[in-house]
Amino acid sequence: MKPLLNRTDLARQGQWRPMPLIRDVRYRYLLILAVLAYFCLAFLSIDVNWTRVAEGMGRAARFLSAFLQPDFTSRSQDIINGLLESLTMTLTSTVIGVLLAIPVGVGAARNIAPLPIYLFCRAIIAISRTFQEIIIAILFVVMFGFGPLAGMITLAFATVGFMAKLLAEDIEDIDERQVEAIRSTGARWLQLMNYAVQPQVMPRLIGLSVYRLDINFRESAVIGIVGAGGIGATLNTSLSRYEYGTAAAILIIIIAIVMLTEYCSGYIRRWVQ
Amino acid sequence: MLSIQSLSKRYNTGDRALTNVNIQIPKGQVVALIGPSGAGKSTLIRCVNRLVEPTEGQVFLGDTQLTQLNNRQLRAARRRMGMIFQDYALIDRLSVMENVLSGYLGYTGFWRSFLRRYPQDVIAEAFRLLERVGLESFIDKRADALSGGQRQRVGIARALLQNPQILLVDEPTASLDPKTSRQIMRLIRELCAERELSAIINIHDVHLAQQFADRIIGLKAGEVVFDGEPEALDTDMLTLIYGEEDWNPQTDTEDDDSVQTQTPDPIRMGAKVAMV
Amino acid sequence: MPVRYLDNSTSLANAQWSAKTRKQQWLSWLTWLLGVSLFILCWKMISDNTLWVFVEDAPKQGADLISRMVPPQWDYTPKLWQPLWDTINIATFGTLLGIVMAFPCAFLAARNTTPHPLIRSAALMIIVSSRSINSLIWAMLLVTILGPGLLAGILAIALRSIGFVGKLLYEAIEEIHPTPVEAITATGASRLQVMAYAVLPQVMPAFAGISIYRWDINIRESTVLGLVGAGGIGLQLNAAINTLAWDKVSMIFILIFATVLVSEWISAKVRKAFL
Numbered sequence: 152m153k154p155l156l157n158r159t160d161l162a163r164q165g166q167w168r169p170m171p172l173i174r175d176v177r178y179r180y181l182l183i184l185a186v187l188a189y190f191c192l193a194f195l196s197i198d199v200n201w202t203r204v205a206e207g208m209g210r211a212a213r214f215l216s217a218f219l220q221p222d223f224t225s226r227s228q229d230i231i232n233g234l235l236e237s238l239t240m241t242l243t244s245t246v247i248g249v250l251l252a253i254p255v256g257v258g259a260a261r262n263i264a265p266l267p268i269y270l271f272c273r274a275i276i277a278i279s280r281t282f283q284e285i286i287i288a289i290l291f292v293v294m295f296g297f298g299p300l301a302g303m304i305t306l307a308f309a310t311v312g313f314m315a316k317l318l319a320e321d322i323e324d325i326d327e328r329q330v331e332a333i334r335s336t337g338a339r340w341l342q343l344m345n346y347a348v349q350p351q352v353m354p355r356l357i358g359l360s361v362y363r364l365d366i367n368f369r370e371s372a373v374i375g376i377v378g379a380g381g382i383g384a385t386l387n388t389s390l391s392r393y394e395y396g397t398a399a400a401i402l403i404i405i406i407a408i409v410m411l412t413e414y415c416s417g418y419i420r421r422w423v424q
Numbered sequence: 425m426l427s428i429q430s431l432s433k434r435y436n437t438g439d440r441a442l443t444n445v446n447i448q449i450p451k452g453q454v455v456a457l458i459g460p461s462g463a464g465k466s467t468l469i470r471c472v473n474r475l476v477e478p479t480e481g482q483v484f485l486g487d488t489q490l491t492q493l494n495n496r497q498l499r500a501a502r503r504r505m506g507m508i509f510q511d512y513a514l515i516d517r518l519s520v521m522e523n524v525l526s527g528y529l530g531y532t533g534f535w536r537s538f539l540r541r542y543p544q545d546v547i548a549e550a551f552r553l554l555e556r557v558g559l560e561s562f563i564d565k566r567a568d569a570l571s572g573g574q575r576q577r578v579g580i581a582r583a584l585l586q587n588p589q590i591l592l593v594d595e596p597t598a599s600l601d602p603k604t605s606r607q608i609m610r611l612i613r614e615l616c617a618e619r620e621l622s623a624i625i626n627i628h629d630v631h632l633a634q635q636f637a638d639r640i641i642g643l644k645a646g647e648v649v650f651d652g653e654p655e656a657l658d659t660d661m662l663t664l665i666y667g668e669e670d671w672n673p674q675t676d677t678e679d680d681d682s683v684q685t686q687t688p689d690p691i692r693m694g695a696k697v698a699m700v
Numbered sequence: 701m702p703v704r705y706l707d708n709s710t711s712l713a714n715a716q717w718s719a720k721t722r723k724q725q726w727l728s729w730l731t732w733l734l735g736v737s738l739f740i741l742c743w744k745m746i747s748d749n750t751l752w753v754f755v756e757d758a759p760k761q762g763a764d765l766i767s768r769m770v771p772p773q774w775d776y777t778p779k780l781w782q783p784l785w786d787t788i789n790i791a792t793f794g795t796l797l798g799i800v801m802a803f804p805c806a807f808l809a810a811r812n813t814t815p816h817p818l819i820r821s822a823a824l825m826i827i828v829s830s831r832s833i834n835s836l837i838w839a840m841l842l843v844t845i846l847g848p849g850l851l852a853g854i855l856a857i858a859l860r861s862i863g864f865v866g867k868l869l870y871e872a873i874e875e876i877h878p879t880p881v882e883a884i885t886a887t888g889a890s891r892l893q894v895m896a897y898a899v900l901p902q903v904m905p906a907f908a909g910i911s912i913y914r915w916d917i918n919i920r921e922s923t924v925l926g927l928v929g930a931g932g933i934g935l936q937l938n939a940a941i942n943t944l945a946w947d948k949v950s951m952i953f954i955l956i957f958a959t960v961l962v963s964e965w966i967s968a969k970v971r972k973a974f975l
Contacts, residue, residue: 162551162563165544167521170564193789197854203847210845236749239742246739281960283924285836286953289941294761296754299746373834376928380749386837390844398841402833409832473886502888513883517901526897530888537889538896579883586887 214395221403222396226389230401233385236299237371240381244303244371245364248310249356255311256318257344263322272315279312288374299380306367306374313366317359318352325351358420365412372405425451425622426472426590431481433467433646441467442646445481449590452620454613456633456654459643460666465626468643469592472624473505474498485590503530506583508612510595512575514582516568520559523567523578524550527585546585553581557611573604580611584619591616591623598628605629609636630662768946776951780936784955786850787932790925791918791963794857799911802827802862806869812881813873813899827870830863835921839930848929856930857918864914872906873899908974916967923956 161167173179223230258264258272279287284305291301291308325348333347375383382401389397426449433442441464449455457465470476472483474490483490490501506527514523528546529537536542542550554560557577562570567578576596583591593612597605609625613636616623627633633640634654642650642657642665650661659671754761807813809823839856846852876899884898926934933952940948 158564159560162521162547163555163560165546165548165551167542167547167551167563169522169540170519193785193792196785197789197793197850199851200847200849203849204851207846214841214845235745239745243739243742243746281957282953283920285924285927286937286956290765293765294758296751298750300750300755303746369832369834373836376836376840383837387840390840393844402837406829406832410828413828475882475886499888499890502886505886507883507886509879509883511879513879515880515884515898515901517904518897526884526889527887529884529890529893529897534890534892534896537893582883582887592886 210393210395214399217395217399218403220396221400222394223400226385226394226397229385229388230382230397230404233375233382233401234404236302237368237375237381237383240299240303240306240371241364241368244306245310245360245367247303248307248367249314249360249363251307252311252314252318253356255315257322257348259315259319260322262325262327263348272319276312276316276319279308280316284309284370285374285377288379289377292378297378297380302371302374302379302381305379306370309370310363310367313363314356314359318356321352321355322348354423357423358416361416361419365409365416368412369405369409425449425453425486426624427482427484428468428472429482429484431468431471431483432479433464433471433476434479440646442471442478445643445646445648447641447648447651449622449624451589451622452616453638454616454623454625454636455639455641456637457624457626457641457643458628458630458633458665461628463643464646465643466594467646469507469594469624469626472592473502473507499530503586504589506586506588506591508576508579508583508591508593508596510598512572512579512599514567514575514578517566519564519566520554520570520578521547521550521563524554524581524585527582530586550581550585553584554578556615557581572600573608576600576604576608577611580608580615584615588621591621591625593623593625595626595628597632605632612636630657765946768944769950771947772951772954773945773947774951776948777955780933780952780955783926783933783936784959787922787926787934787959788919790850790853790857790922790930790932791915794854794922795861795911795915795918797854797858798861798914799865801858802865802869803907805862805866806873807895807899809866809870810873812876812878813895823866823870827863827866830859830861831867832863833860835860835918836924836928839925840928843929848931850931853922853925853930853932856925857922860921861914861918864917865910868910869903869907872903872910876902905974909971912967912970912974916963919963920960923959 158167171179173182255272255275258268259276261269264272287308288302288305291305295301295304329351330343330347333343338346371381372383372386375381375385376387378384382405386398386401389395389401426447428445428447431442431445432440434440445468447455457468459465467476471478472485472490474493478491481491485501485504488501490498493501515526518526522540525540525542525546526537528542528550532542551560551563554563557580559574559577559581562574567575570578591612596608596612600608609632612623612625615621625633625637634657637654640650640652640654640657641648642661644665649664650657662671663669805823805826808815808819809827811820814820814823835856838859839852842852842855846855880902881894881898884894889897922932922934924934924937926932926936927938929935929938933956937949937952940946940952
């Protein structure tokens with residue numbers, strides 16, 4: 152039998168392998184086995200209709216060729232209407248959402264708000280953040296009827312959760328000494344907010360609002376699928392009619408606008424800071 | 425052995441880093457390269473293994489003209505030049521052994537190195553080198569778990585595993601305390617003697633340079649202004665390289681923090697106080 | 701200290717201070733005016749497209765909705781395990797596929813590892829396109845092309861993940877320390893070896909963190925892919941909504957909520973283990 156050597160002695164003889172990520176051999180093999188088992192099970196449960204996929208290849212080719220020659224004209228009125236609706240929804244929902252998010256965010260900052268208000272505001276944030284925009288959109292469409300209003304409220308609601316959480320974190324991170332300095336001048340609560348808190352969080356708040364504007368536009372393209380207005384509805388219709396040229400045109404427009412807003416928001420954020 | 429001929433480097437920004445540098449280094453000679461920050465020391469040794477592309481001039485290693493090689497030939501030539509860095513340049517998240525073995529990368533294919541399949545004799549050699557620098561019990565430690573001096577030893581072992589003919593050493597002691605600095609310099613010196621290696625060592629510490637080098641080259645604003653024995657480096661020469669300064673070690677220790685006078689004492693300047 | 705007194709006392713009495721100059725003030729008012737009128741214009745467009753009769757009805761509708769949702773139909777749960785399993789598989793396989801494609805993309809898109817500026821712009825283009833389009837839209841496209849089912853969902857998640865993982869990863873690659881790269885290059889290593897030894901170990905923790913984070917997001921997103929026919933629990937949700945079975949809908953919501961919480965917890969744990 153070969154004598155058991157430790158890694159140093161083995162390395163001296165030129166036998167060396169890197170340390171395994173998990174030391175315990177049993178644990179290592181168990182983990183590998185578990186992962187393999189999951190993949191096998193999962194893979195077997197995905198049943199793919201390959202004939203349907205094969206049929207789809209022709210459509211995929213047609214779609215790709217549509218991307219090379221997108222059709223902006225034949226449904227131009229629908230596209231323009233959808234786009235305008237999306238953009239208006241984006242703008243109004245961001246403005247309303249940010250305005251609502253400011254009190255919620257202030258209320259959700261532990262260093263400023265009393266406990267009951269804190270819990271209430273945190274609950275709002277948690278609900279708004281857990282569910283996808285589209286699920287919220289379904290509920291609001293049922294309540295407010297089809298159209299951009301439901302979409303706007305959805306996006307504003309999602310914006311509140313997103314902005315309030317980040318704003319609250321920012322407020323919790325502010326420099327306490329500045330707050331103390333203003334408080335020692337005998338300032339009222341609102342004055343305190345205005346002089347000590349606002350200057351510290353404002354640049355990031357503006358930056359985040361611009362970022363959220365960007366997100367809201369992307370989301371506005373989606374919630375149209377469930378009837379909440381915007382370019383998503385146009386896209387959905389064009390796809391269900393197999394009008395790939397129009398669909399490609401819409402996608403290209405979305406990508407272009409997102410790129411544009413991303414570029415602008417990057418610029419604005421640099422300018423603010 | 426290494427021959428640098430009328431080497432110049434101009435960066436894209438227009439800064440002239442090196443102007444017409446000529447240096448011949450015979451086998452086994454340890455050369456210290458001194459000069460103020462920004463004099464082009466780092467650029468010079470990086471022009472030798474072409475981490476920085478020189479603008480003009482030639483560099484020969486043995487018979488190979490390094491400045492004319494294509495990518496593949498350059499990789500083969502780089503194996504013959506070991507490099508040691510100021511901030512160690514180890515891969516923090518890899519183990520000490522992996523760091524040393526990375527010195528063999530120029531000799532092996534991608535997949536073998538990716539799967540860490542190294543020949544037995546290479547691993548044994550890597551281990552011998554680690555033993556030589558006193559780190560044999562650290563082979564499975566992650567590089568970021570080591571102290572500064574230990575990391576620099578790993579860096580030296582990595583360079584030596586390349587089986588180089590020359591060492592290019594960039595500020596080996598700049599991040600180390602005085603004692604460790606001396607140990608590292610002594611180690612490099614000994615290893616050069618054992619393996620008949622030449623070395624170019626960029627170094628800030630004139631003291632260490634004089635103690636451990638066979639020859640000193642002074643660089644100022646990209647030009648060689650001094651080239652000679654360590655003993656020939658006197659205060660006049662230091663003033664030429666670094667600018668006016670009171671080079672007397674006595675006054676240095678006496679008023680360390682005080683602002684030095686603009687005009688040094690003429691008597692001391694003339695006295696040529698030995699630096700060791 | 702000599703003190704300089706103002707000899708003209710009237711100037712002190714009339715002293716006015718303002719944070720902005722006259723011109724800046726005008727400009728800021730103008731910006732506000734423009735912004736507010738834009739907002740009102742947008743608002744008007746939306747209100748023109750809204751049937752306010754429905755909106756007046758909204759509180760009643762909302763109350764009605766909630767009364768139908770509570771209590772949730774608990775015994776519907778056994779029928780939801782299979783779709784939930786599918787949902788998790790969509791997220792996992794989609795993430796894996798996305799990572800596999802995002803990985804080379806990120807290396808081609810990072811300024812310090814890209815072989816050529818042209819290739820860099822192409823890779824950036826892929827990343828931006830993938831990021832701009834929501835996974836639901838990808839799913840809608842793929843369902844019309846490949847037909848409804850899990851495959852469309854997996855591909856949709858994968859296509860969306862490329863942009864997310866790719867962007868964060870290439871930013872991480874651009875932030876690595878350059879000296880180890882120099883050191884490995886100096887050993888005579890080839891381009892690929894430099895990537896594997898100097899770049900990869902440095903970005904590995906970021907890469908693992910990003911991937912797990914994206915998996916977490918993908919679990920949420922894959923819960924709704926079924927709305928457009930791309931498999932998972934969203935199919936059941938869609939069916940329940942179409943039949944106005946709101947007690948089933950609320951049951952599905954609870955399950956989604958629980959799944960999201962669990963995935964968030966796992967993701968936080970794993971990320972902590974990696975860092």
